[in-house]
Amino acid sequence: MARQRAYEEHTVVAAAEAVFWARGFQWTAVRDLEEATGLARSSLYLAFGTKRGLFDAALTYYIDSFIRSMLDPLEAPQAGVRDAAAFFRTLARLFGDPQSQRGCLMINSIGELAGRDPTFTGPAAQFVDRYRAAFSNALRGTMPSRVVKRRAELLAAATLGAWLEVRADPVAASTTCRAVATEISSWSR
Amino acid sequence: MARQRAYEEHTVVAAAEAVFWARGFQWTAVRDLEEATGLARSSLYLAFGTKRGLFDAALTYYIDSFIRSMLDPLEAPQAGVRDAAAFFRTLARLFGDPQSQRGCLMINSIGELAGRDPTFTGPAAQFVDRYRAAFSNALRGTMPSRVVKRRAELLAAATLGAWLEVRADPVAASTTCRAVATEISSWSR
DNA sequence: CGGATTCTGTACTGATCGATACAGAATAGC
């Protein structure tokens, strides 16, 4: 074959993820991506096709790393109500880090693209549904299934809301998450 | 004096609101605003200074009309738990309208600007706090104040989440709102 | 009707956007 790449793809994707996460898709210029990744424009376009292609790669990486690690305990077969409460306490702790004001890359992107970009709307809906399913899984068994269902809806919505609120006021968002955790705890008493 | 304006300001602001609501700030070109308002560029800039100036006017108009009418029952002195549940049932009904996939202009803007634009972050935090206060007002009296507080936090977050979810999946968001309304009803039994 | 003032339409500014053309650098197989 021929000349080999001077970079590792996952490193580039991770660097792009950081930029999109902090600035959003539309506010990120290809110039910013060049600087963050250290790659020249031609290399980026050769590897990812378009700015949007790189964005999709970054989003997939984000789901498979950050989101996955957040949801793992909730999606485990042995998950329980305590895990749901722990999820929000984890969020509350996370929101103490100034970096968390970036919010959630996926939720930010829903605000920017969902309902406007047809290719994004489907995956966005799936993402929300994943949260609903995760909370359903964690709550099941300890209460009537129709109660599980409606509370899973409530918690999924609250999660989206908390990730949005952290963009405006991290301290308040942290308080919100602790309150939700307390409310969840009251369900198992 | 001299030549008089060929338009009414509130009409222009309402037209601009519709465009920003549907497309978001960054995705809206001044060209789009010319077409939607029927005004020439020079008139828009003379009246509002910048694209952002018109956006701020549209946002203020939105808060003073749409948001105000939504929150009125919750902020009334005689508001109760039933009003909180009714709020979410109203949302559920609203989400049946295809137009509602635009989401909430203010919440969309938080996703786009909060934490990035310093002049926007403060008002965004205030907006979320207004929801918290409204739900606190509606729930107070019927349960211990610390329970009121945490449930108001929960409902404020759920409201943000529902308005985000409607961007991705209006049908699911409507179901979410009905579930939240049912959960609220269970609090007064 | 005349002159002062305000509004509006056209045309244009420089800057920046995402994307591409292309030449040269680097590596593999022979």
Place this chain on the structure above:
DNA sequence: GCTATTCTGTATCGATCAGTACAGAATCCG
């Protein structure tokens, strides 16, 4: 070392961006 192939840096593309200059249209006061 030669050739074929792939990657990378530079320079640039046309399009579009927010914003502005300016002339002329319209209206008011006298």
